[in-house]
Amino acid sequence: MNRQKGKQYFVLAEIAVADKSIDSRPAMVEHGKKIICQRCGRAHSKQSVLLPIGCYYCPTCIRYGRITSDGQLVIQQTDLPAFDHKIVWPGVLTSFQQKISQQLVANCRQKKSSLVWSVTGSGKTEMIFETIRHVRQEGGRVAIVSPRIDVCRELFPRIQQAFPQEESLLLYGKSEEPYRYTTILIATTHQLLHFYRSFQLIVVDEVDAFPYEGDAQLRYGLYNALAENGCLIYLSATPSERLLQEIRGKFAVLKMPLRFHQRPLIVPKPIHYSRWAQAYRKKRWLRPLLQHLQRLVKKNFVLVFCPSIQLMKEMEGAVRRQEASWLITSVSSQDEKRREKVQSARSQVYKVLFTTMILERGVTFENVSVVVLGANHPVFTKSALVQIAGRVDRKGAFTEGEVIFFYDQMTEAIRQAIKEINEMNQLARSWLTDGV
Amino acid sequence: MECSWCQIFFPREVTIIELLAPWRIPEKELCPQCAQRFTVIDWQSCCPTCGKKDTISCSDCLFWAKTCPMIHLQHRALFAYDQGMKAWIHEYKLMGNYQLRETFAAAIRQKINNFEYDCLIPIPLSAERYQQRGFNQVTAVLDAAGVKSQEWLDKVVDTAPQAQRSRKQRLEEAQPFAVKPDVACEIKGKKLLLIDDVYTTGRTLYHAAEALQTFAPQSIRSFSFAR
Numbered sequence: 001m002n003r004q005k006g007k008q009y010f011v012l013a014e015i016a017v018a019d020k021s022i023d024s025r026p027a028m029v030e031h032g033k034k035i036i037c038q039r040c041g042r043a044h045s046k047q048s049v050l051l052p053i054g055c056y057y058c059p060t061c062i063r064y065g066r067i068t069s070d071g072q073l074v075i076q077q078t079d080l081p082a083f084d085h086k087i088v089w090p091g092v093l094t095s096f097q098q099k100i101s102q103q104l105v106a107n108c109r110q111k112k113s114s115l116v117w118s119v120t121g122s123g124k125t126e127m128i129f130e131t132i133r134h135v136r137q138e139g140g141r142v143a144i145v146s147p148r149i150d151v152c153r154e155l156f157p158r159i160q161q162a163f164p165q166e167e168s169l170l171l172y173g174k175s176e177e178p179y180r181y182t183t184i185l186i187a188t189t190h191q192l193l194h195f196y197r198s199f200q201l202i203v204v205d206e207v208d209a210f211p212y213e214g215d216a217q218l219r220y221g222l223y224n225a226l227a228e229n230g231c232l233i234y235l236s237a238t239p240s241e242r243l244l245q246e247i248r249g250k251f252a253v254l255k256m257p258l259r260f261h262q263r264p265l266i267v268p269k270p271i272h273y274s275r276w277a278q279a280y281r282k283k284r285w286l287r288p289l290l291q292h293l294q295r296l297v298k299k300n301f302v303l304v305f306c307p308s309i310q311l312m313k314e315m316e317g318a319v320r321r322q323e324a325s326w327l328i329t330s331v332s333s334q335d336e337k338r339r340e341k342v343q344s345a346r347s348q349v350y351k352v353l354f355t356t357m358i359l360e361r362g363v364t365f366e367n368v369s370v371v372v373l374g375a376n377h378p379v380f381t382k383s384a385l386v387q388i389a390g391r392v393d394r395k396g397a398f399t400e401g402e403v404i405f406f407y408d409q410m411t412e413a414i415r416q417a418i419k420e421i422n423e424m425n426q427l428a429r430s431w432l433t434d435g436v
Numbered sequence: 437m438e439c440s441w442c443q444i445f446f447p448r449e450v451t452i453i454e455l456l457a458p459w460r461i462p463e464k465e466l467c468p469q470c471a472q473r474f475t476v477i478d479w480q481s482c483c484p485t486c487g488k489k490d491t492i493s494c495s496d497c498l499f500w501a502k503t504c505p506m507i508h509l510q511h512r513a514l515f516a517y518d519q520g521m522k523a524w525i526h527e528y529k530l531m532g533n534y535q536l537r538e539t540f541a542a543a544i545r546q547k548i549n550n551f552e553y554d555c556l557i558p559i560p561l562s563a564e565r566y567q568q569r570g571f572n573q574v575t576a577v578l579d580a581a582g583v584k585s586q587e588w589l590d591k592v593v594d595t596a597p598q599a600q601r602s603r604k605q606r607l608e609e610a611q612p613f614a615v616k617p618d619v620a621c622e623i624k625g626k627k628l629l630l631i632d633d634v635y636t637t638g639r640t641l642y643h644a645a646e647a648l649q650t651f652a653p654q655s656i657r658s659f660s661f662a663r
Contacts, residue, residue, distance in 0.1 A: 042645050051534055051570035059443075066532045068570065 005181040006141070008039070008075045008196040022076045023196075028056055028069040037061060039071055039193055041158060041220030062194055075259045076198045082139035083183070084293075087129050089162050094123075096258050096431065100353045101127045104233060105134050107252050108201065113232040115247055119265055119363070119424050120237045120390025121219060125155060127256075128203050128233060129162050131316030136166065136183065138157035140200025143185045143225065147212035149173075150342075150363060151205055156186045189218045195225035202226055206361055207234040208243060208383055236363075238420075239392060257428040259394070264425040266392045266403050268372075268385070268418055273406035277311070278375045280318035289315075290322055292371065292404060297326065297351050300369040300401050304354045304387055307377035309334060315373065317353045330354035361387045375405035375414050385417035439467035440539040441524065462484050464538050473520025475514055477663065486638060487512040487663050500638055507645045507656065511635055513663030514540065514547055521662045525634060529573045537576040540661060545581035551657065553629035556585040559644055560613070562594040577661070585631070588619045591642060606637050613647040623651040630658040 009025055029036045034043040037058035049056045056069040067073070093101060100116060107114045110129050118124050130144050144159060146152050149172050156170040168184040169177065171191045179194075189204065189212045202225065204212070212218050226232065234251065238242070247253075259265065271292075275285040296302045304314035309332045316330040327350050331341045338358070345353050346365055357379060370391050372380060380388075385405065392401040405414055437448045446467040452463045475489070483491035485500070485508070500507075508601040515521050548556070558574035567571060578585045593612040616624070631643050641658045650657055 048535070050575070052572070053567060053570045055570065057532065057534065057570065059533055062527075062531050062533050 005076050006078060006180075006198055007194050008073055008198075009072055009177055009194070010039075010065060010071050012071045019096045022074045024072040024074040026069075027067045027071045027073045028058065030069075035069060037067065039064070039067055040217045041219075041224075042217055043399065057365055060191060064190075073196065076196070077198065078178060078181075083136050083166070084328045085133045085136055085163060087125065087133055087162050088164055089129065091123075091126065093126060094258070094260065094262070096256065097123055097127050097260075100254050100256050101130045103252070104128065104131045108134055108231055108233075111229060111231050112252055113234070113247075114251065114252045114254055115234040115236065115239060115243075116254050116256060117236060117239055118254075119259060119428075120361075120387060121259045121394035122237075122256050123260040124205070124235045124256075125158055128235070131201065131233065132159075132163070132184070132203075135165075135201040138159065139184075139198070140227070140230070141183055141194075141198060142194065142203070143187060143199040144203045144205065145187050145189045145222075146205040147189045147218070148206055148361070149188055150358075151188055151209075151361070152188055152365070155205065156345045159184060159186055182244075189222065192218070192225040193221040197227050198225055200227050200230040201233070202230065203233045203235065205235045208236045210360060213240060214242065238386045240383060255257050255427065257424045259428075260429060261395075262428075262432065263393060263398060264428060265421050266389060266401060267421055267425070268389045268403040268414075270375070270406045270407060270410070270414055270418065272408065273373075274408050274410060276406050279373075280311075280314040283322070286318055287297045287405070288324065289371070289373065290319065293323075293352060294317065296369040296371070296402060296404075300367045300399055301345075301348055301350060301358065301365070302352045302369050302371060303365070304352060304373055305360070305380075305393060306356055309356055311373070312354045312356055319352065319354075326351040328352045328354070331359070332356045333358050351367055357384065359391070360384055361390075362392070364394050365391065365409045367393075367399045367401070368392055369402045369404075371404045371406065373406050374408075376407040376409045376411045381414060382413045382416045382420070385413060386420055389421060425428050438464050439470055440464035441466060441470045441536065449640055457468070459524060462542060465542075465578045466495065466539065473523070474517055475516040475520075477516055479512055482512070482514075482663075485574075486512060486635065487660075489516045489663070496638060500642060504642050504646060506649060507642060509630070509638075509641060509645060509658040511638070511641065511658045511660065511663070513635055514543060517634055517662040519635070525662065529633065532571075534571050534576060537571075537573075537580040541577060541580040541582075542662065544577060545583055548581070548583055548629070548631075548659065550626060551629050551659065553657070554626040555588070555600045556629050556631060556646070557588050557644070558585050559630065559640060560587060560589045560591045561630040562591040564590050565591075567655075574631050577633075578631065586619070588616055588623070589647065590614050590616055603637055606639050609639060609643075611643050611647065613644050615647055615651060620651050623648060623653050626653050628653045628656045630656060632658070632660045633662065635660040635663045 027038055029038060033046055035056045036043045040061035042060040046056060051057055057066055087116050104114055116124060135142055144155060160168055166184050167182040169182040171187040174259045238412055273288050279289055293302055312330050316328060320328050329350055370388055372388055389403045392403050438445055478487045481490050482488055483494050488494055514644040527533050561572050592614045593610050595612055630641055632641055645656045
């Protein structure tokens with residue numbers, strides 16, 4: 001039982017009633033012709049999920065272990081000891097970050113949720129440290145979640161470093177470490193389905209990322225995992241229209257237009273490239289890309305974003321044939337060596353790295369330029385383009401990193417992305433001239 | 437159309453027959469990506485006694501010929517028991533996603549119709565396991581396929597899940613099946629077709645066949661979803 005402490009799990013009804021020390025509620029609730037799963041919130045028609053033994057089950061969240069209508073969801077909640085922390089963090093917050101950080105703590109005191117809309121590379125993580133500390137002082141439990149596992153993996157060591165006296169755990173679908181009770185939990189949003197009113201503060205990093213964006217099941221899990229008197233912090237560089245609509249009036253929106261180093265965002269250059277989709281077929285069609293690459297690799301290492309894995313592989317081959325001396329590789333979601341490759345890309349091993357959407361966010365490279373091949377492709381939404389552009393000039397000294405969008409048809413997404421970056425830069429300028 | 441495994445919607449063209457007879461369009465079907473994960477066994481080139489893919493004679497079959505010389509199952513299976521099939525069985529049987537019974541319903545109906553038989557007999561579960569899983573994985577598929585089956589066997593001994601034991605342990609296991617007493621007289625002279633989900637060592641099906649053999653059926657053959 002102890003290993004399951006603070007986590008929601010499923011048991012058959014007779015067992016749940018027998019143990020009085022735990023809270024329990026029915027796993028599924030009937031609603032007319034539908035039956036609603038209390039873990040993921042999905043309603044199914046009764047007839048489609050009826051088992052021959054006469055009870056219902058939920059196929060939607062079955063990969064977290066099947067729950068049936070003859071059982072209960074139980075959780076053993078515990079009171080946490082309050083703990084006063086000194087945040088251990090080598091850096092200093094800029095006065096702008098300080099301002100946001102203080103606002104977040106104030107909102108949290110009033111139990112008001114907030115959205116931090118801050119540009120890529122502005123040090124979002126550091127700005128939530130104060131709030132985490134505040135919640136821990138009050139004896140609350142904290143969860144920091146993200147839809148993307150890469151983001152979680154990057155967050156975990158930073159949280160551990162900042163709160164060394166606190167027990168924290170990184171939890172995801174295939175995590176090597178089994179669940180144990182910790183005061184700070186770093187997890188993928190999916191894992192929140194295993195909790196019920198457990199956290200006084202939940203921070204959702206990259207809230208606009210797939211698969212959380214628009215997934216009702218994950219949203220249900222998030223609100224279920226939040227304690228009754230708890231509050232949320234959403235972090236995003238590119239909140240979608242839909243998200244802004246959803247939180248209007250409920251959340252405080254805090255904008256942060258300045259990067260940590262206070263240099264403006266790099267504005268993407270849209271360049272017309274009529275044959276980008278077939279560029280690997282002919283030398284002549286490949287030339288525009290090659291010329292830009294040759295120029296860019298002199299100063300930086302280059303990330304090339306492709307809309308599909310297939311095109312990525314073709315392009316990798318074509319460029320390698322032309323420039324045999326360059327160290328080129330590619331990484332995609334289907335790549336088994338994904339983690340190793342990203343790791344070596346960080347240490348500047350490659351000259352050119354071809355990739356798909358997976359490196360769109362959450363990763364930081366130094367000295368990098370970015371090329372988007374086929375920015376008009378539908379996978380590159382406005383948010384994706386803003387995120388991709390945000391990979392450049394995040395860290396270290398300025399190295400004249402560039403962002404190039406190759407397109408053969410101008411799209412609204414490209415226009416909006418460039419417009420949003422310009423607007424944020426403008427706001428940043430006014431902040432810098434006016435001070436805090 | 438909704439995929440019967442991954443539940444993702446995919447476009448598919450309607451055939452002329454379906455256009456003329458729209459009630460024959462199935463509700464769900466495997467999408468091309470999911471279909472790729474399964475390997476259909478060609479019954480021309482498989483092992484004639486156990487149905488293993490691309491085999492002529494295997495050591496398994498020699499073993500069974502020695503241990504049970506009276507029984508000639510001439511087993512046939514629909515798919516090879518490979519990565520894709522293992523993943524499907526895992527989700528359907530072990531995780532208990534009852535809706536997946538529809539995945540191969542049409543294909544299984546077609547294959548079963550190729551057999552000459554009087555009675556279909558699914559391999560039963562123990563009462564405890566049935567309660568735990570909520571369904572019998574074999575009868576569920578047969579029901580979805582719309583073929584009639586007779587539950588003439590009982591599993592009287594609750595054995596540990598097959599997958600948790602070694603090959604040797606499985607082969608040494610005692611007879612867990614018993615024929616239901618009231619149907620004993622009906623078996624005589626019938627052509628029986630035994631159905632299981634997976635054929636691995638053959639132990640389960642040979643046990644079932646042995647239990648039925650005492651009541652002198654005309655023949656016993658067997659079919660499984662995977663081999």
